[in-house]
Amino acid sequence: MELFELLNFYVIPGIVLGSIYALGAVGITLIFAILRYAHLAHGDLATLGAFIALAVVTGLGVSPLVALPVAILATAAVAVGIDKVFYEHLRERPKIVTVMASLGIALMVRSVIQVVWGVDTETYSRGIVRPEDYFGLRIRDREIYTVVALIVLVGGLQLFLTRSKWGKAMRAMSDNPNLALLSGIDNKKVVMLTWVIAGGLCAASGFFLGLNTELKSMMGWYMLLPMFAAAILGGVGRVEGAVLGGLIVGIAEELSVLVIPSEYKAAMAFVILLFMLLVRPTGLLKGKVL
Amino acid sequence: MELLGLVNYALFMAIFICIYALLALGLNIQWGFAGLFNAGIAGFFAVGAYTSAILTTAMDPDRIGGFDLHFIVGWIGAMLAAALVAWPIGKICLRFRSDYLAIASIGIAEIIRLVIKSEPALTNGARGIASIPRPAGDIGYMESQIAYLAIVLVVLIAAYILVERQFNAPWGRMMRAIRDNEGAAKAMGKDVEFRRLEAFIFGAALMGLGGALFAHFNRSITPEAIDPMVATFLVWIMLILGGSGNNRGAILGAAVVWIIWSVSEIATDRLPHEYAVQAKYIRLFLIGLMLQLVLRFRPEGLLPEPLRGDLRSTKPGADR
Numbered sequence: 136m137e138l139f140e141l142l143n144f145y146v147i148p149g150i151v152l153g154s155i156y157a158l159g160a161v162g163i164t165l166i167f168a169i170l171r172y173a174h175l176a177h178g179d180l181a182t183l184g185a186f187i188a189l190a191v192v193t194g195l196g197v198s199p200l201v202a203l204p205v206a207i208l209a210t211a212a213v214a215v216g217i218d219k220v221f222y223e224h225l226r227e228r229p230k231i232v233t234v235m236a237s238l239g240i241a242l243m244v245r246s247v248i249q250v251v252w253g254v255d256t257e258t259y260s261r262g263i264v265r266p267e268d269y270f271g272l273r274i275r276d277r278e279i280y281t282v283v284a285l286i287v288l289v290g291g292l293q294l295f296l297t298r299s300k301w302g303k304a305m306r307a308m309s310d311n312p313n314l315a316l317l318s319g320i321d322n323k324k325v326v327m328l329t330w331v332i333a334g335g336l337c338a339a340s341g342f343f344l345g346l347n348t349e350l351k352s353m354m355g356w357y358m359l360l361p362m363f364a365a366a367i368l369g370g371v372g373r374v375e376g377a378v379l380g381g382l383i384v385g386i387a388e389e390l391s392v393l394v395i396p397s398e399y400k401a402a403m404a405f406v407i408l409l410f411m412l413l414v415r416p417t418g419l420l421k422g423k424v425l
Numbered sequence: 426m427e428l429l430g431l432v433n434y435a436l437f438m439a440i441f442i443c444i445y446a447l448l449a450l451g452l453n454i455q456w457g458f459a460g461l462f463n464a465g466i467a468g469f470f471a472v473g474a475y476t477s478a479i480l481t482t483a484m485d486p487d488r489i490g491g492f493d494l495h496f497i498v499g500w501i502g503a504m505l506a507a508a509l510v511a512w513p514i515g516k517i518c519l520r521f522r523s524d525y526l527a528i529a530s531i532g533i534a535e536i537i538r539l540v541i542k543s544e545p546a547l548t549n550g551a552r553g554i555a556s557i558p559r560p561a562g563d564i565g566y567m568e569s570q571i572a573y574l575a576i577v578l579v580v581l582i583a584a585y586i587l588v589e590r591q592f593n594a595p596w597g598r599m600m601r602a603i604r605d606n607e608g609a610a611k612a613m614g615k616d617v618e619f620r621r622l623e624a625f626i627f628g629a630a631l632m633g634l635g636g637a638l639f640a641h642f643n644r645s646i647t648p649e650a651i652d653p654m655v656a657t658f659l660v661w662i663m664l665i666l667g668g669s670g671n672n673r674g675a676i677l678g679a680a681v682v683w684i685i686w687s688v689s690e691i692a693t694d695r696l697p698h699e700y701a702v703q704a705k706y707i708r709l710f711l712i713g714l715m716l717q718l719v720l721r722f723r724p725e726g727l728l729p730e731p732l733r734g735d736l737r738s739t740k741p742g743a744d745r
Binding site: 175254399401 | 460462464517518520521522523525531532533535539543654658661702707714717720721
C-alpha cells in the first residue's frame with residue numbers, strides 16, 4: 136500500500152506536471168538552440184494559450200479538448216507575430232538584447248491577459264473530477280490526456296525534425312548556422328517554423344496546466360523556471376532531452392515535499408538548474424552550451 | 426494647503442527617484458559595464474530591505490533580531506547581505522553566456538520571495554517588519570521628509586562619484602573590454618570570470634542598499650511592498666532609456682521613468698473603479714512597449730555611453 140500511496144500521490148502528479156513542463160521545455164530548447172537566446176516570454180505565452188482556449192470553451196461552449204487545437208494555432212500565430220514585430224530587427228544585435236526584449240514581451244503579454252480576462256482564477260469546467268481506479272493506480276482522464284498529448288505532439292515533432300526537409304533544415308541551423316546558411320537554407324523560414332512549433336507547444340503546455348489545475352494570469356511566469364531547468368537538464372537543443380528533463384523536474388518537484396517544506400516545492404527547479412550548470416552544463420543528453 | 430500637498434508629493438517622488446537611481450546605478454555596473462543580465466533586481470532589493478530591517482529594529486521575540494543597531498550598520502549589512510546572495514549565483518552562472526545568468530537571477534528572486542513568505546521567524550511572514558527607525562524621523566513630518574531626502578541624496582551622490590570613478594579607472598576600461606570582446610580581454614590575460622563576478626557583486630550590493638533606503642523610508646517592509654516583476658522591469662527601462670554604460674544616464678532615466686510612471690498612476694486613479702484595475706495593466710503594457718521602442722529606435726538611450734578612447738586618439742570635434 137505504501138508503494139501505491141507514493142505512486143498515486145507523488146509520482147503520477149509528478150509525471151503529469153512533468154509532461155506539462157516538457158511541452159514548454161521543448162519550445163525553449165528549440166529557440167535556445169536555433170535562434171540562440173533564452174526566451175523569457177515563454178511562460179506568459181503559455182498562459183495566453185490557456186486563456187485563448189478558455190475563450191473558445193466559454194464562447195462556443197465546446198469541450199476543452201476541442202479548444203486545444205484552436206489555442207495551439209492562435210498562439211503559434213501570436214508567436215510568429217511577436218517575432219516579426221519585436222525580435223526580427225534585433226537579430227543583428229547581440230543576442231542578449233533579444234533576451235531583454237523578451238522580458239518586456241513577457242510583461243506585455245501578461246498585461247494583455249490581465250486586461251482581457253482579469254486576474255481572477257478561472258477553470259475550464261466546474262466540479263470535482265474523481266480519479267478512476269486502474270489496478271490500484273488512481274488516474275484522472277485529464278491526466279491521461281496530458282501524457283498522451285505529450286507523446287503525440289513530441290513524437291510528431293521528432294518525426295518532422297528527422298524525416299522532413301524543413302525539419303532537417305532546422306537541425307542544421309541548430310548544429311552549425313554558418314554552414315547551414317552557406318548550403319542555402321532559408322533562415323527566415325527556419326525562424327518562422329521554430330516559432331510556430333514553439334508557440335504551439337507553449338499553448339499546449341499552458342492548456343494542460345489549466346486543465347489539471349486552474350488558470351491564473353501568473354501561472355506561466357511561475358512555470359518559466361522549471362521549463363528552463365528542464366531544457367538545460369536535458370541538454371539544450373535536444374528535444375528528447377527536454378522531455379526527459381521536464382519529467383525529471385516535475386517528478387522531483389512532487390517528490391520534494393517528502394523531504395522539504397511544501398512551500399519550497401518551486402525551489403526544486405532552481406536547485407536542479409544550478410546543479411546541472413555546476414556539474415554538467417551540457418545536460419544529460421549532451422546538448423550545447425551557449 | 427494645496428501647495429503644501431504638492432511640495433510633499435514632490436519630496437516623496439524625489440526620494441523614490443533617488444532610490445530607483447541607486448538601483449539603476451547598480452544595474453549599470455552589471456549591465457552597462459559588464460554586460461551581465463540580471464532579471465532579479467527585486468530579489469536583491471528585498472534582501473537589502475529585510476537585512477537592514479532586522480538589524481535596526483528593536484528586539485522582537487517573534488522573530489530573529491531586532492538588533493537595534495545604528496542605521497548605518499543596517500545599510501552596510503544590507504549591502505553585504507545582497508553581495509553574499511549574489512556571490513554563489515555569479516560563481517556558478519558567469520562561466521556561461523549571460524542568458525544563463527538571466528534565468529538564474531529570475532530563479533534567485535523567486536526563491537527570495539518564497540523565503541520571505543514562508544519564514545516568519547526571519548521576516549515576520551505576511552505582516553512584515555514594522556517600526557523600522559527612520560534616520561531623522563522623530564522631527565516634524567515635513568522636516569523629516571526633507572532630512573531623509575538629503576540623506577538619500579548624499580548616498581546617491583556618493584555612490585555616483587564612486588561608480589563614476591570606477592568607470593574611468595583601469596578597472597572600468599577592463600570591464601568594457603571584457604563586455605565588448607571577451608576573447609581579446611582573455612588573451613590579454615584578464616580573468617574574465619572573476620571580473621564579471623566582481624561587477625555582479627558590486628551591482629547587487631548597490632541594489633541591496635537601495636532596498637535598505639526604501640525600508641527605512643517606508644518605516645516598514647512587507648512581502649507586498651513592491652511587485653517584483655514591476656520593480657525589476659522599471660529599473661531595466663530606466664537604465665536602457667537613460668543610456669546604459671552612462672551613470673548620469675542611469676540617474677536621468679530613473680527620474681524620467683519614475684515621473685512618467687507615477688504621473689500616469691495619478692491619471693488612472695481618477696478613473697472609475699472598474700476601469701482603474703485594467704488601467705494598471707495597460708500602464709504595464711505601455712512600459713513594456715516603451716522598452717521595445719527604445720531598443721529599436723534609440724538603443725543607446727538618452728545619454729549614450731561616452732567613448733573616451735575616441736577623444737584621446739582624435740582631435741576634439743574631428744569625428745563630426
